[in-house]
Amino acid sequence: MKFPRKYLPSMSVLCAFEAAARHQSFTGAALELSLTQSAVSRQIRALEELLGTDLFVRERQTVRLNKAGEAYAREIREALKRVSAATLGFRANPQGGTLNIAILPTFGTRWLAPRLPAFMAANPGITINLATRPEQFDFATEPVDAAIHFGLPVWPGAELDFLMSEQVVPACSRALREQFDFQAPADLLKAPLLHLESRPDAWERWFHAMGVQAQGVNGMLVDQFALASQAAMSGLGVALLPRFLIEAELARGDLVLAIDAQVESAEKYYLAWRPSQASYPPLQAFRAWLAAAARQP
Template identity: 65%
Template structure:
């Protein structure tokens, strides 16, 4: 059923309203839009008449949003942002097929990025946009079609496809390992331990796995693997790091395994997407390709100890 025109105001009216709402000033909105104050005022009046409700409270020379106007402004701002993003995507790829993907920083740069040329070569009509996200977010509020997620398949309102697991290993600078003289897992308790904010109990899990006291495990906190790995490499402590994300550091000798026994993480890497995006063609193609890459990678890895 076609939406009545009164509920589909023109973009010029919405832009004038959004700017005035954001600045809480007709003058500032007029300057931003390169219009006169009277033109902006007329557009806002026309929008109010079309909607049949006031959007601003007018007091002398000032304006203030009504409660309904404030809620409407948030919705309009989001809609204008989505229209702008859609226009940018179309300009970048006139043939269509844009996929916006949220990625975990270190996983994205170390594992995913080197494989993306193969996907883009196989699907030249698809434009891939990447943005880094460390935690779950509301797909309805973000311009993302899908996200790489580490954890369980529990993203609210989304579907998740498990890609692969992960083994972590204690890693540190060669000098620190020699200084501490690590001859057993228990010796790690004498080392400064580095922690990730997203996995605050990882060290406790590791020690329990190997029968070592896991009480009062403290140390520096980091929000990304890359910074934790850098801190470990310069001798600040021992970090539990995914083996496949530190291959370069291990090969170069900047990092060594403080203890050889890895631990399989309880969580996994997933590709997650909003349910309504399930059949979006670029997402379907990327999903099939990514799953095949992850399965092939898992098959090549050594089984965890």
């Protein structure tokens, strides 16, 4: 893609504008950039002349962004982030490539991270950067090449590769299971149940699959799998958790199955990726490796 040079302000001008917008002060920007206040003011004025409109409201000795300036500042800040990330990634691995991957916290730490050394060994020229993103985002505004997605196969502006499904099981502490002496799925209605914010109807769906009538199931609400599993281990209640993410706790006996009855989640795990990166060799290598790793038992 060819960029008309007349619409490309210099990096120094953009950095001056971003700093002034963040500080809401030309003086603050000047201190940060080791420039004079008048130099920053001239750079901002040059940018405004290029754009054909003011970006700041100037009142006596103060300045503040106007509406147009606020919108432009958001765009420029994201663009500078992308340039910075690309430069940092290249410096970290000038002979290979860099992949910026957004991960779900528990899936990333418990499933993906232990397997990444195998990918790194097979692809020594590729650097992987990880960042947690529990929700969908716009690939056009984030310096991310790919992301782990759990849900339906829908992500606007992205392509998806199916990875795996999951089986959820009711897990709790051994003491809690002995206290309530669970014998059948309906018995769990007598115990405190732990709910995940991201899956508010999970228990209703599990009971429905078990043939149990359960409406408006109440209980403690938690926002992360790690907290749900820890609360379950502490005896605070029964948590409905993906079995493949708690195998270690089950093996150690920190968690036990309240009832040995698993249900496949309607949602699945996917790799979402930026379509413009489809031919990027590091992404191609990661997609092929991840698909193979997800097929392993």
